[in-house]
Amino acid sequence: MNYLKLQFARVSQLGSNAFPLRPNFKLPPLPFLKKLPQFKGFKQLTPKEYKKIASDLYEKLLNYSTPRFSLKEQMFFARRLAFLINAGVPLIEGLHIMRAQARRGGQARMLDHVLKDISNGQSLSKSFGKFPRVFGNFTISILKIGESSGTLSICLNYLADELKKRQILSRKVISAFIYPAVITLATIGITAFLMLYLFPKIIPIFTSLNMELPLTTRIVMAASVFMQHWGLLVMVGVVLVGIATTILLRRSQRVHFYFDHALVRTPLMGTIVRYYNIANTTRTLGLLLRSGVKLSDALPIVADTTKNLVYRAQLHELGEVVNRGEKISTHLIRETRYFPPIVGHMIAVGERSGTLSETLVYLSELYEHEVDEFTKNLSTLVEPALMIVMGVVVGFIAVSIITPIYGITQNLHP
Incomplete structure (x- = not known):
């Protein structure tokens, strides 16, 4: 073939x-x-x-x-399908109802294909398994567990709960950077307005008086002239660099890996990224183990659901550790760059006591709380710092304008 x-x-x-x-x-x-x-x-x-x-x-x-199902779409899909099954609606009829509610053409065509497979006697997990990019291996694995144990509706509800937790965690991380991003954009916008619109109208007045201008005014004048001549080119260059970086991250696994590695090692930001990935991976792994999936089979599934390539590589390495017959705690205790020491030691306790799945769920809850607290503290620390930076930038420009005007008034009134 x-x-x-x-x-x-x-x-x-x-x-x-x-x-x-x-x-x-x-x-x-x-x-x-x-x-x-x-x-x-x-x-x-x-x-x-x-x-x-x-x-x-x-x-x-x-x-x-077919466009990927977002976490929210997967959550609603699982919740609604579980509700229909609990209400006594046959699976194929429930899928027909979900198909009628599909808003996008690609998703509708995909569900048409799933309905055809179910009509031909295939299982839901096997049909969804043909679209791993759309649903993800984690969702497919949970469906397979539910079908094999006869608890599909229970597993669908549990899947919806887990996806909801993941969505909430993602929102917490994103919300921590929304306010700083808004303040940064506002600072850039105000600075651009002053430098490109207001200051060019005042420069001719200063130059016509043939007076020595303060250093701050000369600096702002030079910056204003530069932005007038090269500002558009600089902006286009920044946009092109951003587009090129995005393309490289999508096309090159090597570039994406080094970017994720740099992100993990970045102060403040790296802490959130580490805590977020630890919370997600431990929760997913704990759920799979609790559902009866072997550790050697669960680790590749968790790796496939992890977007950060550094942690994906770590999970694949843990899979190799398990295949060699070793305990994952021994590797995690040594690998403290990406996993705090408490993770390895807690997992070692879980391995000895036979409660590894419960320990992993506990760790996920612990680091979800850490993400929540860290994002709150980060916002508390960053917001005043950004306001100070914004005040310094705008104040510097204001002083550079006011100082010559004050000098002119002093010369007019000896």
């Missing part, structure tokens, strides 16, 4: 909005494919193989073209 491998390799390089798909998506005609130069030497495709290729490729393309 060389053709299938080639197509999958190409599709794996596509972004989430590669191109729209229609339900009647078809591969090019078989005779046309056989004439293409890149397929010379490949074995002849039988109609059965061709049909399998078309089906698998469509699923792959649908996975990459």
Whole structure:
């Protein structure tokens, strides 16, 4: 199936909005494919193989073209489906109801595919497993556990609760930086207004008097002239650098890894990132272990749900530790750059007492509280500092304007 491998390799390089798909998506005609130069030497495709290729490729393309379900969307999906199942609604009928409520075309097409799979006798987790990019491996694993134990509605409610906790934690981290970002943008906006609009109107008055200007005024004048001539170019350059950085982070795993590593090691910001990732990974791992998933199987699932590549690499390394027959606490106690010592020691206690899942859940609650407290303290410390910086910048410009005016009035009234 060389053709299938080639197509999958190409599709794996596509972004989430590669191109729209229609339900009647078809591969090019078989005779046309056989004439293409890149397929010379490949074995002849039988109609059965061709049909399998078309089906698998469509699923792959649908996975990459369907927008990801946000945490909020996954939470509502799980909660509503659990409610319908508890109310006695058959699974396929409940999915039809969810399909009718789908707002985006990509999600509707994906649910159409899921409904088709369920009608053909496939399990919900197996059908969702064809779209790991849309739902995530964690959601798929919880569904599989619920199906195997006959507690699908309970697992869906538990999944919704866990996704809600993750969403709340993300909001806390984001909210900690909203106010500083607003103050920073306000400072830049006020400075730009003074330098590009107000100060250029005053400069001719100062220069026409042939008087020696204070140092602060000369500095602001030079900055104003620079911004008038090069400000637009600088702004375009900043935007281009931002776009290039975003593209590199998405396309290059190496760049993304070093960026995440720098973020983790950054003062203040790095502390929040560490606490946030520890809270998420310990909660997810504890939930999977509590649900009966083996530690060696749970660690790769948790790694796939972790966006920070540094912690993803650490989780994969923990998986290798488990496969060697070692305890994860021994690695965590040594690796204090990303995990505080208390994490390794608490997990060691859980391993000895046979309560590893409960210990992990306790650690997640501990670090959720740490994130909450740290973000509150950070806002308390950063807000006054930013106000001082804003006052210094605006005050410096105001003094540079007022000082020459005061000198002019002194010369007029000897």
